[in-house]
Amino acid sequence: MRRYFARKLLIYALTFVAAVTVNWMIPRFMPGDPVAAMVARARVSQPEAAEAMRSYYNNLFGFDEPLWQQYLHFWGALLQGDFGISIFVFPTPVGDVLLDALPYTLGLMIPSVLLSWFVGNWIGALSARRKVLDNTVLPVGYLLTAMPYMWIAVILAWAFGANAGWFPISGGYSLDITPGWSTAFVLDALHHWVLPFLSLFLVALGGWAIGMRNMIIYELESDYSSYLAALGAPQRLIRRYAFRNAVLPQVTGLALQLGVLVAGALVTEIVFAYPGLGSLILASIQNQDFFLLQGAFLFIVIGVLIANFLIDIVYVVVDPRTRTGMAGGTS
Amino acid sequence: MTLTVNDLRVHYRTLRGEVRALDGVGFDLADGEILGLAGESGCGKTTLGKSLIRLDGRMRHAGGTVTLDGDELPLSDDRAMNAYRFHKISLVPQYSMSALNPTRRIGRMIRELLASRGVSVDTGELHRRLALVGLDPDVLERYPIELSGGMKQRAVMVISTLLDPSVLIADEVTSALDVSNQQAVVGALRGLRDKGLVTSMIFVTHDLGLTSHIADSIMVMYAGKLAEKAPTKVLTTEPRHPYTKMLIGSLPQVGARYKDKPLSGIEGSPPSLLNPPAGCRFRDRCPLADSRCAEEPPVVEVAPRHSVACWKAA
Numbered sequence: 001m002r003r004y005f006a007r008k009l010l011i012y013a014l015t016f017v018a019a020v021t022v023n024w025m026i027p028r029f030m031p032g033d034p035v036a037a038m039v040a041r042a043r044v045s046q047p048e049a050a051e052a053m054r055s056y057y058n059n060l061f062g063f064d065e066p067l068w069q070q071y072l073h074f075w076g077a078l079l080q081g082d083f084g085i086s087i088f089v090f091p092t093p094v095g096d097v098l099l100d101a102l103p104y105t106l107g108l109m110i111p112s113v114l115l116s117w118f119v120g121n122w123i124g125a126l127s128a129r130r131k132v133l134d135n136t137v138l139p140v141g142y143l144l145t146a147m148p149y150m151w152i153a154v155i156l157a158w159a160f161g162a163n164a165g166w167f168p169i170s171g172g173y174s175l176d177i178t179p180g181w182s183t184a185f186v187l188d189a190l191h192h193w194v195l196p197f198l199s200l201f202l203v204a205l206g207g208w209a210i211g212m213r214n215m216i217i218y219e220l221e222s223d224y225s226s227y228l229a230a231l232g233a234p235q236r237l238i239r240r241y242a243f244r245n246a247v248l249p250q251v252t253g254l255a256l257q258l259g260v261l262v263a264g265a266l267v268t269e270i271v272f273a274y275p276g277l278g279s280l281i282l283a284s285i286q287n288q289d290f291f292l293l294q295g296a297f298l299f300i301v302i303g304v305l306i307a308n309f310l311i312d313i314v315y316v317v318v319d320p321r322t323r324t325g326m327a328g329g330t331s
Numbered sequence: 332m333t334l335t336v337n338d339l340r341v342h343y344r345t346l347r348g349e350v351r352a353l354d355g356v357g358f359d360l361a362d363g364e365i366l367g368l369a370g371e372s373g374c375g376k377t378t379l380g381k382s383l384i385r386l387d388g389r390m391r392h393a394g395g396t397v398t399l400d401g402d403e404l405p406l407s408d409d410r411a412m413n414a415y416r417f418h419k420i421s422l423v424p425q426y427s428m429s430a431l432n433p434t435r436r437i438g439r440m441i442r443e444l445l446a447s448r449g450v451s452v453d454t455g456e457l458h459r460r461l462a463l464v465g466l467d468p469d470v471l472e473r474y475p476i477e478l479s480g481g482m483k484q485r486a487v488m489v490i491s492t493l494l495d496p497s498v499l500i501a502d503e504v505t506s507a508l509d510v511s512n513q514q515a516v517v518g519a520l521r522g523l524r525d526k527g528l529v530t531s532m533i534f535v536t537h538d539l540g541l542t543s544h545i546a547d548s549i550m551v552m553y554a555g556k557l558a559e560k561a562p563t564k565v566l567t568t569e570p571r572h573p574y575t576k577m578l579i580g581s582l583p584q585v586g587a588r589y590k591d592k593p594l595s596g597i598e599g600s601p602p603s604l605l606n607p608p609a610g611c612r613f614r615d616r617c618p619l620a621d622s623r624c625a626e627e628p629p630v631v632e633v634a635p636r637h638s639v640a641c642w643k644a645a
């Protein structure tokens with residue numbers, strides 16, 4: 001058991017290092033010069049002033065050092081939680097910009113991922129035993145999963161926002177309210193949260209429901225189910241076993257889907273101009289703010305790694321077979 | 332009389348029509364009797380066993396009756412059959428190796444199964460029965476994956492017989508085992524009968540040699556029908572049906588262990604059961620076939636407890 005987790009942790013650490021390195025490389029070897037862009041934005045006419053500004057920024061961001069030093073400094077700063085200074089919202093530290101956006105992304109993702117997983121599995125399990133339900137769940141489920149995140153977000157925004165006017169279709173809160181822990185703000189934020197949440201929830205829901213339905217049907221036809229039925233065990237017991245065994249691949253599926261879910265959340269944020277990491281990434285690309293871009297990607301990588309690790313632990317807890325495998329056969 | 336099967340017909344519904352896997356089979360199983368059921372692959376052995384305990388969704392009870400200890404079994408009424416399953420009639424399935432829920436410890440699965448049937452577990456008795464088949468009580472704390480194939484098989488044997496059924500159907504319990512394990516399993520099955528934990532037994536196999544070690548009588552099936560049934564001694568020494576004769580003849584000596592060969596040593600293959608031809612189904616492969624065989628031979632009792640379905644047997 002301990003060796004299993006030690007090995008897993010090592011894999012996660014290596015993934016992290018690789019992700020950080022790639023992350024560091026991409027903006028540096030990307031076309032475009034962010035410092036030049038900033039200098040241009042400042043509209044200084046004298047060449048000397050522009051030059052002074054350029055070297056000031058180069059020095060500030062560390063671009064005047066050799067690459068390997070930049071890389072080491074990058075790690076050093078990273079380990080101190082220093083992600084650099086944002087160019088887009090200069091001179092706010094990237095860490096602060098990201099921390100402001102993070103609650104919105106997490107508040108969108110965690111409930112939509114977990115709820116769609118639970119509700120989807122539940123609907124799938126129900127539809128595996130009710131023909132009528134099955135006939136609706138299957139087509140609707142396929143429709144939902146096949147739908148790109150962007151579409152469903154646009155459709156929802158059009159139907160419930162622009163048309164019905166029930167929900168705001170843009171932003172994370174109204175502009176006339178200051179963010180804080182007041183009831184008014186929380187209610188307002190919730191109101192803005194509904195549509196982006198719903199679009200993420202719906203797309204994922206279909207996939208989980210179909211997966212669960214198929215897995216349960218497979219489990220109900222497996223040998224252990226036949227054996228229990230031959231011994232006259234009630235359907236209740238057989239279904240309970242089938243459900244339990246069918247959930248296991250769904251847990252793995254959750255781990256595999258995380259990347260897709262994150263990408264979906266980012267796109268959805270952009271559609272709804274929701275002030276989370278997705279919108280920040282868009283802004284940082286538009287403004288060539290690669291410190292911000294790096295920081296956002298790192299946050300996402302760390303988040304996905306943590307989530308994966310949690311799923312690993314859950315899987316070990318729910319599937320005895322992985323546990324026995326770890327102990328090396330018999331326990 | 333424990334079990335009486337009369338002209339039982341069970342078909343599989345398929346897209347191409349009904350497969351007549353069991354096409355009029357009748358026999359008796361006496362109290363305490365172990366009946367060996369032999370015949371080549373596809374002749375309907377598993378179908379017979381399943382018909383007696385649970386028809387799956389594709390199976391249809393097309394005719395005939397089964398009487399157990401005086402009650403006629405409601406074969407096609409899945410709910411009513413529940414009263415008999417496990418308590419009266421039980422099964423060690425052909426797929427024993429995968430018959431246990433992989434994510435439950437065996438002991439817990441047994442507790443949950445018994446509780447669902449309204450029976451509580453007598454731990455002492457459970458341990459005694461495990462010992463009877465050579466299993467340690469600690470298998471109850473293990474997951475199926477942690478047991479060898481033979482151990483799983485024996486665990487299933489213990490589970491299936493926990494409620495002391497009148498009839499146990501043991502379907503190919505030895506096929507996947509090596510020789511020493513086969514002997515152990517056969518011995519354990521006989522032990523269950525001798526101790527009265529199981530009243531009677533149907534021992535399904537395609538290994539005639541092994542059957543003669545355990546069975547009191549042997550029934551040979553061919554293409555969904557009974558070919559011959561007789562006490563073991565009689566069937567192995569004076570078979571009357573040409574098919575049985577060929578089976579026995581292909582054994583170097585009765586009871587000798589002969590891997591896989593016995594039932595495949597005959598040329599040709601049985602007819603399709605989708606639209607079986609009229610007349611004797613063994614006709615195409617029978618060296619004695621003549622014009623009369625175009626008519627179906629009835630099952631005739633040629634001697635006490637010795638029935639044969641062949642025109643040339645009388």
Ligand SMILES: Nc1ncnc2c1ncn2[C@@H]1O[C@H](COP(=O)(O)OP(=O)(O)OP(=O)(O)O)[C@@H](O)[C@H]1O
Pocket residue numbers: 343344345350352370371372373374375376377378379389425503537604
């Ligand atoms: N689900 C099914 N659908 C259609 N036909 C089936 C089905 N199951 C079995 N059959 C047919 O019924 C016949 C009898 O099958 P059965 O499983 O009873 O054979 P068996 O004697 O147990 O063979 P084996 O020794 O290989 O286990 C075979 O011809 C088979 O093709």
Ligand code: SF4
Pocket residue numbers: 572573574611612613614615617618619620621623624628640641642643644
């Ligand atoms: S009835 Fe005819 S074909 Fe059938 S086994 Fe007897 S002799 Fe052979």
Ligand SMILES: [Mg+2]
Pocket residue numbers: 376377378425502503
């Ligand atoms: Mg079979």
